[in-house]
Amino acid sequence: MLRKSVLILSGIICNLLLLSLSAQEHDLSDASLIISETIAPDFRETIADILQEELFRLAQIRMPLSERWTENNIALSLAADRSLYGEPLPPGVDLPAADESYSMAWERRRGRETLWLIGKDERALLYAAGHLLREVRFGFQRLTLKSGSTICSAPVYPIRGHQLGYRNTANSYDGWSPEQYDRYIRELALFGANSIENIPLETPDSPHMLKTPQEMNYLISRMCEKYRLDYWVWMPVGDLSNDTVFNKEKKKHADFYKACPKLDNIFIPGGDPGDNHPRELLRFLETISGELRRYHPDAGIWMSLQGFSDEECDYLFSYLDEVSPNWLKGIVSGPGSPSLAATRYRLPEKYMHRHYPDITHTVRCQYPTLDWDQAFALTLGREPVNPQPFYYAMIHNRFAPYTDGFISYSDGINDDLNKFVWSRKGWDPDEEVTEILAQYVRFFFGISDPEPVVNAIAALEKNWEGPVDANAGIEMTLREWDRLEQEYPRLNSDWRWQMCLYRANYDAYIRRRNLYEKRLEREAYRILLQAGSIGISQAMKQALEKVNEADSFNVAPELKRKIHAYADSLFLSISLQSSMERHRASGPERGCTLDFLDHPLNNRWWLADEFRKVEQMQDDEEKLERITILARWDNPGEGSFYDNISNIAESPHVLTTVYDATDFAWWDRGLSRKRLSTQLFQNFPKLEYNDLDPNARYLIRIAGYGDALLRVDGERIAPILYNKELETFKEFLVDPRYTRDGSITVTFDEPEESHLNWRQHSKICDIWLLRRD
Template identity: 60%
Template sequence: MYRPKIMNKWDAVLKICIALLCIPSTLYAGEIDLSGSRLFVSPSIKSPVKETIIRVLQEEVRKRTDIHLGITDGWSGSPVIALALSSDGVLNGKPLPEKTRLSLQAESFSVVVEEDNSHPIVWLIGADERGVLFATGHLLRTSLLADKQILFDSSNAIQSAPEYPVRGHQLGYRNTANSYDAWTKEQYEQYIRELVIFGTNCIETIPFDNTPSPHMKLSKEEMNRHISTICKNYGIDYWVWTPANVDLSDESLFRTEVKKHSDYYRECPHLSHVFVPGGDPGDNHPRYVMPFLKAIAAELEKYHPRAGVWVSLQGFSDEQIDYFYHYLETENPDWLRGVVSGPGSPPLSDTRYRLPKKYMHRHYADITHTVRCLYPTLRWDQAFALTLGREPVNPQPFYYAGLHDRYAPFTDGFLTYSDGAHDDLNKFIWSRKGWSMEEDATGITEQYVRFFFGTKPDDRVADAILGLERNWDGPIEANGGIEMTFLRWQQFEEAYPRLQNDWRWQMLLLRAYYDTYTKRRKLYEQGLEQEANKLLGQAPEMGAAKAMKLALEKVNEADLVNIAPSLRKKIDGYCDALYHSIGLQTSVEKYQASGAERGCVLDFVDYPLNNRWWLSDQFEKIGQMETEAEKLSALEVIAGWENPGKGSYYDNISNISQSPRVKTTVYDATDVAWWDRGKSRKRLSTQLFQNFPQLLYEDLDPKARYLIRIAGYGDALLRVDGERISPTLYNKELEEFKEFPIDRRFFQDGKLEVSFDEPEESHLNWRQYSKVCDIWLIKIY
């Protein structure tokens, strides 16, 4: 009779152990403690990128946690962070997770968590060296890194590939940059590292700008070689922006320029792409630009055979654009890699549709400027435009995420235009959006906060940053969020003293103080002007001289009483701190900025937000008039400038708080003038304008008589309801008037639509184009 064999307990244990060994490693769920982990690095990862990845992981973890990640060649005894290529297959007896053995596109990666012998393994697996680098960035961005603690949530395990192959930023070491020119080698590497951690794969510099800077610690040649070497060590692309500022039709100058390029290529340790803008700067016809590009491409191939040459059509006329495309059609050059679209280029969609598919297309997006630029800040209050100017600290995550998504489908990616550290968050928004359009501005901002600040999640610092963006949306007077956002930043300032020396934290606090100071100052100073206008309205009773004296004293109270001195002191303090922490030059005199337009917010922090300078000049002219009647007439115009009377309307064309009937939004960035180095004494409304505004008036009196009055410069080719109207008064100088009587037949329905034809001014610089600053619809009776 058969009797089953009875196992002793040790036989049973042995069989269970054998069975467990046959079970593959399982996916680990939940939060993983990597505080005691070590690094296992595949020998397949090539140098120097391998050493760079190890250094990035070790240094970034240590500075946040005080934990040193050692190197191991085994799998047992502690948690392991394993760096590998998808082609590795098996590492030291352990197979890579099955799901990562697929053929992956360039730069893609997988982050997989396994449990092995009761210890987790976090796999950072790339399709190539860049893929491992970006997997490392994902781990750093999504982990909780605190004192003596590394926590990674397994829900952040991911398999990811970039949507766009070009994701970069221009970091030109030159005098016009408001901070880069003060950086050390170490600061440049740290900044490039941080951009790479967020998905950046290329950096562009400007090697041929010879303008000296008092801030430079190294020669431009040495720093540009250093940046090239950094890009080589990180395995990312190195671009150069090299405008041709000479007359290429001159054969001697042509050869000299080619030699300059050749000499640079020979000395450059690592070079991936050369970008020559067709214009801005440069003024050469493509019949000379294209042979020049062909010549430098031949030189480039000698030293960097895999590098590409790019060109932009910036500043090209229609004839020049047609010439360029005809050249591509007939010559079909293989030496040209692609076309760049930047300020002054044809629309990105037009370029992509006309460009043969063999050529790539790159966006040269301006994320650094707020006015007089490719993408001006929309709905910006005049007070901010006149004080913060063109290069303030400008975190605008939603605005720039939207711009990226709008234009990205027409491109192979971007390399943004930046002129300093002030646009820092915008770079990280674009880097992540270039990796995945599915990422949103809020989520990217939260990654930014987690990685750079390590603040408590419940403090919602990301929301406070988004609040700074909302500060700039619409009229200051109607934006109650400015004070609420300021209160939140004051609380953070007190709660996080450890961040007081962090330059990113300093920039955000500077903006919170500056915005609030400007709001309080505008409300105060505009109130003074309203009181002054009431005094001018009493001029017939008290006399012109006395009215002007009292009105000027009233508006000048703004110079005698600072409405928020504690905020003003903080602004000074943060500007000084930023100069010493990151080299941010917020003043020409104090910090030797290259120009007042280059981020000098400290020089304009107290720029008048009422018309006291203009009134002083006007009163001086009025005082010289011969008769009292003339003086009273002039004062009547000033007193009623913004209040033309019952039934009449006034619009300050580009002032968001004083243009309710204006239906157009300025996209060409010429809406804020730059006169007298930003310290113009013109009326504030004169410094804002549109070239061809459109307005809609409603609820008009069909039995009345109306007159349209316009102040601006040059021509104003007025149309009402689509019909051209003739003027009875037509002065072309600033702050002089044009007047157009309006026939009753246009407003019998109670409405008027106003528009303007474009005068022929193609022979002029855009700064000389005709402008419309103020419009009145005046009810005569």
């Protein structure tokens, strides 16, 4: 932690304003670029291309590259330069001293004005150019930069990168051309990223690939060299206890190292995928370290503890303490790893620690969307367009102090904004999220007054907070994006703009559908409760017809048309695959939001199946009893209480939250016909009930799977009914002594299920506290 404190302090000091000048707006419209000849020729060409191309895109100004001083200049030099084309570097400016740091200074001398961009190294000049491009104000053939000080800026964290794996399971990367990869890597670098991670050894099984994985690996490696970025690769391995597999993996690695033109780090996960004991994995890493040094002498080897047991973690840390291998560069903490704090605490100081954050998924993941309505989970699913700048900024700052930085886990372009937020936060954790968004809007959308669009993007994040029915802000967000769409027609072909419009329309469509379909379901239950008077068969027929009206009537057809149009446009512009049929996505959980757009948001599938079961019953009294249970499932009557354990809209008594979102089921490839409440669960929830009648008798009923080891006010309660299958009941009588004070707390013990996969663990889906007078 001391090392990290020093890093943070140096970054803060270097980001202070150093040289006070009169605050003013500097006109760069007729400036010339002057670039030091001490910069390597290839990078000199790269940095010139970046500035000329981006400034033309923003302001339609073709800024000339010059070797002569003019009245207005943008000068790029290295801190080690004594002068630039006969002129000394500006006096009184603190030159950048830390790796990747830069200074920006204004100077007036002999009738000319110069903006100096001075880098500690070549990569630093890229970040200085990024600073300029993010902060410049522009109009048609007009560029200005408002500044009242010289600044020196240095990154707080040395690792700042993103995984852009060229593989079939990505929702977009596999359809990119080399030009799209180059453009995206440039953009990430201009926002402060210094590392790109690829997944190079995939088979070319994607119908979208324009290059083989081997060809694209070579090209991405070259792109990283072009932009002076670190090139990482993620390379899982097979069963290393098998000598044949061990030798095959060794040869595969050696061949790859030889063929890769630039390679800075390799990351071999301990799990997800992989199931090797660290004993075998460490032996393999030591073996391949020689091959790596042979072709890339300065490259580092990294491993993760994903999926490791306590014994395996203990083995690894003991090995590092005792053997202290120099061939290992560091440890990566990703999904399924021990906590970042515990890892940093146990990790010897000589080894670096990298975060591998999942910023691309919403459920069943490392950092799930909090308080997410089931309506969104069923339709948008695990991999939607997910701009959540404030949430992911919070995640970064919470865990970054335990690390030396991050390379994010990403499976596509859906998390685009989150990448840029993390890139900036890795440079400066104290940078305001709204300022990052303003830079994003100015740079990518070419909007010089970013505030309305910044607010509209922030509103998309707010759309996902809490119960969808109660969130009227969703409609306000749609109206604002409709207005912006009309105001900026030139952006209609911009894929980042299209993603925002897609989400605004999608969210509103789901809210309208949810309100409508839930109303149909309530009406259906009222019909069912009339079964005693209108007849059982007739009641089921009418109730099913009512809930099925959602299949024949679309509550928002214009929104649906626009959603399809945006999805198709995104497929054409950036290869975002929102459908298996239309866009040949690799699987339904891989961003196929279009395929689930009309997924049922009421229980019509479940009711149809339950009615067939009722029809098979022989006794009318039994049928009526079951129909009453179905109709009153979530409305048990006055004095009784119901909670759907992980439904944010229907769990008023639940105190617990599942922070990996494994409480959202993924059954039958997203097409489960189970009751919607059954598809939400917790393993060991805690509930609190108040305002109970101290003179009443109560019964606790539970629906779920497996065991339910229930306690009331800390005391274990024996069941009077104990079925273990889904949508069957367990029941527990509550002794009146617990409710005499008008309240109870309900908790659950954890059953011994270490021998089971987590998917087979016991689940609590629904809980009733039923008054029994």
